[in-house]
Amino acid sequence: MFKLRSKFVLLFSVIIILSSIIMVSIINYSTRTGYKEFAHKNDITYSNRLVPYIKAYYEMNNSWEGIESIIQIPRGRMGDMMDGRGRAPTPPIMITDQHGKIVLNTLNIDIKRVSKEQLKLGVNINIENKVIGYIFSGSMLVEKLTLEEEYFLGRITNIIIIVTLFILIISIIISYLFSYKLTKPISKLSSASKKIGSGDYTTRVDVNGNDEISMLGVAFNNMAKSIEDSDSWRKQIIADSAHELRTPTTLIQGHLEMIIDGVYKPDKKHIESIYNETKVLTKLIQELQELSSAESGSMKLNIEKLDINKLIKNTSETFKAGDSQEVALKTEINKNIPLIDGDWQKLKQVVTNVLANAYRHTPIGGEIKISSHLKNREVSIIIEDNGCGIAKDELEKIFERFYRTDRSRNRNKGGSGLGLAISREIIRLHRGSIYAESEIDKGTKIVIKLPVT
Known part of the structure; x- marks a missing residue:
């Protein structure tokens, strides 16, 4: 029975571990995907907020030369996009002309030109409904997280793993206790079955509850009672049969001994007495055979x-x-x-x-x-x-x-x-x-x- 309990614990543990791995993977994937979507939207918002200033610079200079000075625009002109030193804050940006030529690149990406397909990912810079360039911020061009972002997501993943391990340990302990409770009555049934097999038909098991195992216990007790009754009935049948057969056989034996000892003469009277007892004995045996045949279902009926x-x-x-x-x-x-x-x-x-x-x-x-x-x-x-x-x-x-x-x-x-x-x-x-x-x-x-x- 210990083996059955171990199998239950092993089965539950495998299910819990697999479920935990799947859960951690799903949560980690969802977290990273959600964070990337959030960062991407934030980058687009940031780029849109930069467009008016870049557009103003282009209109003022009618070219992209010196555009790198945009990151040194005083705080009063860039508002809350500037840090305390009058510098443009992160994330870094990339600006291209309408053909994809890079005019400013602080993204730390080794690229000389942006393709037409990639230009579709950027935010348009328009003057009088004419595209003069594109701006890319953060992960708009390449889905790549910064070291700080990777560190942040890594910490979240570690927390998820620690919590999952804690839940895993608690679940395994609970599964062991559940398996013990589940297999305990089965163990008792097994022990009781061995006792009945050894001839102790008075053995019964305690039944608590009304679940399937309790119903099995009730069925076992009913079976044990039936076996006990059958055994008692068998013993009673043997005793009764012996008693019923003893009387005619004793009478027959007594008459024959009297004849052998010369007490009775072997005349018609005494022989008839012996014969009558043999008829009683024969009838009793026939009735026993008939009853046994009927009870076993082997009696043939002429329907x-x-x-x-x-x-x-x-x-x-x-x-x-x-x-x-x-x-x-x-x-x-x-x-x-x-x-x-x-x-x-x-x-x-x-x-x-x-x-x-x-x-x-x-x-x-x-x-x-x-x-x-x-x-x-x-x-x-x-x-x-x-x-x-x-x-x-x-x-x-x-x-x-x-x-x-x-x-x-x-x-x-x-x-x-x-x-x-x-x-x-x-x-x-x-x-x-x-x-x-x-x-x-x-x-x-x-x-x-x-x-x-």
């Missing part, structure tokens, strides 16, 4: 168009024909129920499991009702009894493996505890749902919902 009302009648008649006459079974059929896609045998198995549970928990003289309904493109099969009912905290648990609401019941009276678990998985494979509603001493209602396709 066909089927009539739910017909399935209800067929299953009900099976129970009515059996040894269940002590409990009344009523059916209510909705004739508008459409055909649905489903596996006849599997859905009949579900209804049979639910009815069998209802019979087990309904007292003699009680009543069970099975009905069909249609609502919102869903077909419902509702099985109700007026038995002992189920406590609210046990309603969801009745669909778990090996769960019995009455722990005192044995397998013969209470079933294996796998029927409703298998039923739930079969309904899930049909993209439906199954749930229970119940009140103590009033009865239980199981609702099976299947989609109409």
Whole structure:
């Protein structure tokens, strides 16, 4: 995780450094360009202010001879353009005639003649609308800064660089702190993942905030809880399976030992007893295999168009024909129920499991009702009894493996505890749902919902 933090700091530092270099370059370029534009405009202004005096000199002498004396014009004539000694102040100037011949040059530029293109850069000196010459001041002819100007701009550049370096250092420190804060929860997630990988499924991470990393922490905690629940469920399944298998195998072993020791004779009675226990054991193993197949999604369904009302009648008649006459079974059929896609045998198995549970928990003289309904493109099969009912905290648990609401019941009276678990998985494979509603001493209602396709 330290490497990730270093990568963040390095990335931020590179971005900041590149941004700083670009910023310094832009500011320096803008400053120099702006200063040159300012100096150029100032030179033009200065040249325009000199034109009247140069023009007056030319009109007075009718030639450019002695024009260099213009820089010695007394202060009273040149006004505020003269320094305290009566001399023309900087910047230096260049004056040419109308053809570009240089008549005065204090610009410190080694040039003998100004070209026609260069003359366009100067300020015209006109007499009666006739150009008699041109004047250039400072950087008008050649964009060249003086040493003083270069020194001034250099100081500005140095100040910009110093300020930028200060900002750069502060930014790198802030980026490090930000990277630390960003990677700290990721580091905790990594550490927690290693603990879960080593088998500590109780590990959780603290979640603060509602950003993406916090959402990742919430997802991690949910995953850890799911793994913990799955592990607990796996251990419980192993324990329950071992418990359920132990009883018939113990009985079989006991009977066989008695026969071997001569306590029991190997007659039909004792052999039938052993055989019955093997049937219980076989049924339990088959149900475990069926439940495992359904949960893994490998259970094969023989999907066909089927009539739910017909399935209800067929299953009900099976129970009515059996040894269940002590409990009344009523059916209510909705004739508008459409055909649905489903596996006849599997859905009949579900209804049979639910009815069998209802019979087990309904007292003699009680009543069970099975009905069909249609609502919102869903077909419902509702099985109700007026038995002992189920406590609210046990309603969801009745669909778990090996769960019995009455722990005192044995397998013969209470079933294996796998029927409703298998039923739930079969309904899930049909993209439906199954749930229970119940009140103590009033009865239980199981609702099976299947989609109409």
